[in-house]
Amino acid sequence: MIKIAPSILSADFAKLGQEVAEAEKSGADWIHVDVMDGHFVPNITLGAPIVSAIAPHTTLPLDVHLMIENPERYIPDFAKAGAAFITVHAEACTHLHRVVHMIKELGVKAGVALNPGTPASAISEVLEDLDLVLVMTVNPGFGGQAFIPRTVHKIRQIRQRLNELSLFNVHIEVDGGITSETAPLVTEAGADVLVAGSAVYAQSDRAAAISAIRRSVGGK
């Protein structure tokens, strides 16, 4: 079953509680929260207090994507704030294995993200410890960017490796430029969680937007 995770990066920040509640009512599966620090990526968004503030407005899993340097400094705060998943970037972690285990020891599911320029091999030594691999299909930092087609082969490569290792429960999430046109390309390659920012939150009818993405991948 394909999961759709609207990214609140494209939501109205002045009414985030309502925005996450509306996404849930409109058929979303997870809520994706983009945390940016102005160092790892050239944009600043939000921190753990905002995650705490939106948590009571939804029953959906909060999928927190840390686009920050030194994520280990903030992981306990995001766990306490109610994150169901915490994803760190391979490029931001000198001690990736330690960081992944830190997330898991806090009782949170652990993900690692790869930028478009980072090969799948960057996570080969931690693959068996992960709940989720996030393949960035744009360079992180901003919503509304164009999907990078070259990232599709990496999704296929990672799904193949997960299958070889019998790791059938590890999610492959994609993020950036996901629309009804690009969603079939990534699900065919093996992605099962689709982050969609502008394709959901920039639309006036969020339920129709989520349905359109779901239909594009065969309603799976």
Ligand SMILES: O=C(CO)[C@H](O)[C@H](O)COP(=O)(O)O
């Ligand atoms: O992580 C992100 C940007 O770094 C966002 O989640 C992503 O860009 C979603 O926006 P859109 O669907 O509009 O591309």
